[in-house]
Amino acid sequence: MTDLRTAWFRPAWRKLKALGPTAQALAVALVALAALGPILPVALFVIAILFMIYATWAYSINLITGMTGYVSFGHVVFVGTGGYALGYGVKVWNLAPLAGVALGGLFGALLAVGIGAVTLRLRGAYFAIATLVTPLAAFYIVSGTPALGDGAGLPMNLGFQIGTQYYTIWALLTAEVALTWWATRGRLGLGIHALREDEDAARAVGIHVPRLKLILYVLSGGFAGAAGAVFAWYVSGVFPDTFSLLFSLTMLAMIIIGGMGTVLGPMLGAVIVLIPHLYLLRILPQGEPIAIGVAVILIALFLPGGIVGTIRRYVPEARRYLE
Amino acid sequence: MADIGTVVASLVYGVLLGFVFAAIAHGLNLIWGVTKVVNAAHGEFIMLGAYGAYFLNLAWGLDPLTASLIDAALGLGVGVAFYFAFLHRELRGKEQIGLQTELVTLVATFGLGLAIVNVGTLAFRYPVGLRYNPGNVVLGGLSVPLGGVYVGLASLGIIVVSHLFLTRTYLGNAIRAYGQDIVAAKLMGVNPTAVAAIATGIGFAMTMAGGAFLTVYLRAGITPLIGLTYAPISFVIVVLGGPGKMWGSLVGGVTIGVLLDVLQAFVPVEFAYAAAFLFVIPILALRPEGILR
Numbered sequence: 267m268t269d270l271r272t273a274w275f276r277p278a279w280r281k282l283k284a285l286g287p288t289a290q291a292l293a294v295a296l297v298a299l300a301a302l303g304p305i306l307p308v309a310l311f312v313i314a315i316l317f318m319i320y321a322t323w324a325y326s327i328n329l330i331t332g333m334t335g336y337v338s339f340g341h342v343v344f345v346g347t348g349g350y351a352l353g354y355g356v357k358v359w360n361l362a363p364l365a366g367v368a369l370g371g372l373f374g375a376l377l378a379v380g381i382g383a384v385t386l387r388l389r390g391a392y393f394a395i396a397t398l399v400t401p402l403a404a405f406y407i408v409s410g411t412p413a414l415g416d417g418a419g420l421p422m423n424l425g426f427q428i429g430t431q432y433y434t435i436w437a438l439l440t441a442e443v444a445l446t447w448w449a450t451r452g453r454l455g456l457g458i459h460a461l462r463e464d465e466d467a468a469r470a471v472g473i474h475v476p477r478l479k480l481i482l483y484v485l486s487g488g489f490a491g492a493a494g495a496v497f498a499w500y501v502s503g504v505f506p507d508t509f510s511l512l513f514s515l516t517m518l519a520m521i522i523i524g525g526m527g528t529v530l531g532p533m534l535g536a537v538i539v540l541i542p543h544l545y546l547l548r549i550l551p552q553g554e555p556i557a558i559g560v561a562v563i564l565i566a567l568f569l570p571g572g573i574v575g576t577i578r579r580y581v582p583e584a585r586r587y588l589e
Numbered sequence: 590m591a592d593i594g595t596v597v598a599s600l601v602y603g604v605l606l607g608f609v610f611a612a613i614a615h616g617l618n619l620i621w622g623v624t625k626v627v628n629a630a631h632g633e634f635i636m637l638g639a640y641g642a643y644f645l646n647l648a649w650g651l652d653p654l655t656a657s658l659i660d661a662a663l664g665l666g667v668g669v670a671f672y673f674a675f676l677h678r679e680l681r682g683k684e685q686i687g688l689q690t691e692l693v694t695l696v697a698t699f700g701l702g703l704a705i706v707n708v709g710t711l712a713f714r715y716p717v718g719l720r721y722n723p724g725n726v727v728l729g730g731l732s733v734p735l736g737g738v739y740v741g742l743a744s745l746g747i748i749v750v751s752h753l754f755l756t757r758t759y760l761g762n763a764i765r766a767y768g769q770d771i772v773a774a775k776l777m778g779v780n781p782t783a784v785a786a787i788a789t790g791i792g793f794a795m796t797m798a799g800g801a802f803l804t805v806y807l808r809a810g811i812t813p814l815i816g817l818t819y820a821p822i823s824f825v826i827v828v829l830g831g832p833g834k835m836w837g838s839l840v841g842g843v844t845i846g847v848l849l850d851v852l853q854a855f856v857p858v859e860f861a862y863a864a865a866f867l868f869v870i871p872i873l874a875l876r877p878e879g880i881l882r
Contacts, residue, residue, distance in 0.1 A: 335688060337695055339629070384874045390691040391627040395824045396873050398629075402821050403863040410859030511817065515703045522696060552707040559704030566697040567678060570689075 287587040288530050289447050295533070296440050303432055311428060315500055317540050318435040322493035323513075324520035324532035325442040329486035331518065332527035333449065334479055335462045336386070340397035341490060342513040343381075343404050344374040348491030349498035349508050350408060353420035358413075363424055367434055367495040374491015375484050382483040386476065389465075398511075405509040419505030422498070435496045442489050447529050449482075450589060458482070462527065490517075512555050519558045522565050525574030529589040534573055598731040599850050605733075605741035607846025608839075609802045612744035613819055614826035615751065615838040616664075616796030622833025623768035623788040625686040626676060626694040630702030632820025634793055636709065638664065638800020639811045646719040653721055653736075654743055657801035661794040668793025672786040675701070680785060684771045702816065709813025716810025740802035747795055748839050754791075755835060764788045768833060818862070825869040831879020840881060 282290070299314065306314060327341045348370030355361040355369045385396040409417040449458060460468035461475055469475045498504040516539060521527075524535030543554055569576050578585050617631045628634075638660045645656040675697055679690045723735040755761035766774040767784045775781055803819065804811060826845055830837020845865055852861035872880070 335692060337692055339695075339699060381870075384870055388873055388877065390688050391621075391695060392828075392873055392877060394629070394695050395627070395828065396870050399821045399824065399866040399869055402817065403866040406859040406863040406866075410857045410863075512703060515699060518696060518699070550711075552711040555707040556704050556711075559700040559702075559707070562700030563675075563697045563704070566693050566700065567675070570693055 286589065288589040292443055292447070292530065292533065296436070296443065300433070300436055303429075303436075308428075311432065313540075313544065315428060315432050315435060315496075317536060318432075318439045319493050319497050319500065320516075320520065320540050320543075321533055321536035322435060322439045322442055322496075323490055323517045324524070324536045325439070325446055326486045326490040326493065327517040328446060328521045328527065328532045329442075329449070329489070330479075330483050332521050332531070333458050333462060333482060335526075336389075336479070336483075337394045337518070338397045338483075338486075339394050339511070339514055339518075340400040340402075341486075341517050342509055342511065343397075343401040344377060344487045344490035345494030345497065345513055346401065346404055346408070346504070346508040347377050348374045348494030349504035350414055350420070351491065352495035352498045353422060353504040354414065356422055356424065357420055363427065363499045364430065364434060366499065367438075367492050370495025370498075371488045371492030374494065375488035377491070378484045378487025379480070382480050382487075386479045386483060401509040401511065401514065405506050408509070409506050415505075417506055419503055419507075421503035424499060424502060427499075431496060431500055435493065438489060438492055438496070443529070443533075445485065446532075447589075450527075450529055515555065515558060515562065519562045521572070522562055523572055525572030525576075525578075528572075528574040531572055531574040598733075599854060600847060601731070601733055602737070603847035603850030604843055605737045605846075606806060606850060607843030608741040608744040609799065609806065609842075610822060610826055610846050611838045611842025612747050612802055613796060613799035614823035614842055615748055615835075616792035616794070616799065617823045618792075618827045618830070618832060618835065618838045619751070619795070620789055620792035621827060622835075623764055623792075624676060624680060624785050625768075626679070626691060627698075627824075628671075628792075629695050629699040629820075630705060630816075631796065631823055632816025632818075633702045633705040633709075634664070634667070634796045634816075635800040635803065635819045635823070636811075636813060636816040637667075637705075638797030639804050639807065639815060640709075640713075640717075640800075641797060642801035642804045643717050643719045643811055646721070652723075653719070653801045653804050654739055657743065657798040660797040660801045664794035664797035665790040667797070668790035669786050671793060672789035676785070676789065677782065681782065702820075706813050706816060713813055716812045718807070718810040719804055721805060734805075736805045740805045744799065744802055745839075747798060748835070751791070751795065752835055760784075760787065764791075821866050821869075825865060825872075828869050828877075829872055829880055831881050834879060834881050837879050837881050841879075 323345065327338060330336055331338050351370040351373040352363065352366030355366045356363060361369065381397065381400060385393055388396055408414045414420065449455060457473045457478060460471065460473060461478060465475055520535030520539050521532050523538050525531030539558065542557055565572060571579055574588060578588055613635050617628060621627055641660040641663060642653045642656040645651040645659055676694060679694055683690065721736055723739065725732045726735050726738060755765055763774065763779045763784050766777065767779055767781060771781060807815065822845060826838060826841035829841035829844060849861050849865050852864055
């Protein structure tokens with residue numbers, strides 16, 4: 267009798283066990299975040315939203331920079347575009363904020379199609395520069411466009427909706443983590459790995475490199491845009507400063523610290539970057555970018571694999587369960 | 590309808606501004622062309638050069654032209670230190686610069702740039718300005734500020750002198766040889782580390798001197814954030830002219846100077862800058878080796 271009653275979950279249980287410790291730990295953390303939501307005190311709840319926004323950005327830049335090695339210095343352009351899409355949609359078209367988030371994701375993805383179609387053919391420093399100029403140009407464009415607040419931004423009055431924000435960003439983050447995990451294994455994972463190591467060789471063995479890069483970039487832009495929209499919703503407004511390169515550095519810092527192209531790294535990086543953010547911001551506003559900048563210099567020069575990459579390098583046994 | 594005098598004046602201003610742009614981009618061009626890595630913190634050293642001119646003006650009353658010489662001497666030291674702190678570990682012993690090296694140096698210098706910007710905003714809350722007004726010169730009915738003429742000509746001088754240095758001296762030829770083929774340069778007895786360090790130092794010297802010249806054009810004053818405008822302008826100029834092509838800085842600088850000046854006559858200044866920045870993308874897509882042959 268017991269057999270019949272438990273039989274249904276055995277295949278599912280076996281599948282869960284086969285996921286490996288990294289995916290299991292991330293799944294437990296995400297389920298815990300969802301389950302703990304209603305009982306968290308408001309102060310922690312608000313911090314948890316900010317943490318999930320940061321983590322979504324980290325996984326977003328990980329999709330392109332971490333997985334393919336194309337350094338997207340201008341990733342913040344998607345964040346700002348998503349924020350402005352939500353701001354404009356909510357103010358002018360009276361959209362619900364949730365629809366604004368969808369709009370932000372859509373605009374982020376569309377912008378990524380446009381930028382990616384031209385710039386993904388470039389490599390190394392050329393790609394970095396081509397992406398670096400986009401948020402700077404976007405900053406000037408939104409500062410001079412009356413419909414977008416003419417430099418004063420679009421403040422919004424949406425009320426206190428942290429519950430909806432919490433589960434929106436949770437859903438985005440969970441989808442992105444699942445996508446990242448899925449994109450690191452199987453044929454797709456091997457294809458991306460080959461692309462990162464040697465693009466010409468990957469092309470030679472029959473991987474459709476341009477398509478793969480563009481898909482990753484568009485997904486990355488879409489998630490960054492949607493999370494940027496949630497951020498605008500969270501701070502009740504969107505301003506030209508959203509295009510600040512500091513956000514780009516913060517995003518890069520999270521994956522550099524955690525480990526580029528890994529499944530666990532961006533989450534670790536988000537935790538490590540957010541904790542000083544909460545404290546340093548109160549003591550000294552400039553302290554955070556200075557600390558992040560110095561940390562990025564040291565890790566990029568001395569521990570290029572970040573936390574996860576360095577552990578995997580020096581502890582061979584860890585390679586089986588740390589992804 | 591603009592009369593011919595206004596158009597000529599606009600062109601003269603644009604060309605003079607373009608010379609200064611060429612000077613600030615020239616250092617980036619040299620380092621990029623020789624070591625094959627891009628200094629993402631380039632704008633912050635332009636900013637430091639501008640502050641150098643400000644402090645020299647404050648302390649000894651020096652004008653930006655004299656200050657640029659001291660800035661250049663400082664830049665030489667800063668550049669050599671920068672080479673050993675950021676580039677040497679990555680370039681040492683390499684005969685070909687790969688994507689991994691590019692990635693590491695880009696990310697590390699990007700971090701450096703934002704750290705410097707924020708140390709700057711911590712130190713300077715308000716824009717500072719220096720007084721330098723040698724008057725105007727009247728050229729065929731239009732009045733051109735002499736300050737702009739002097740720094741424009743000095744910028745042109747930097748480019749000519751650096752060209753002579755790179756083509757007529759042993760050290761200059763060694764730098765170019767290293768930039769073309771590291772193995773061949775080594776076989777000819779060139780010390781790769783010394784050459785790369787000196788080239789980086791000279792690049793920084795020109796960058797910081799260019800920052801001093803730029804102060805003449807910074808009407809709103811010097812702020813720690815100016816690098817965020819002039820670094821992308823430098824990138825655009827170098828890409829336009831082609832990295833490693835020394836006359837490319839001049840062609841790119843004048844193109845962007847005139848473009849900005851002419852665009853401002855038609856669209857708000859914000860859109861002029863946005864257009865100048867975005868200009869780099871079609872150039873990269875269509876002619877990644879630059880517009881010069």
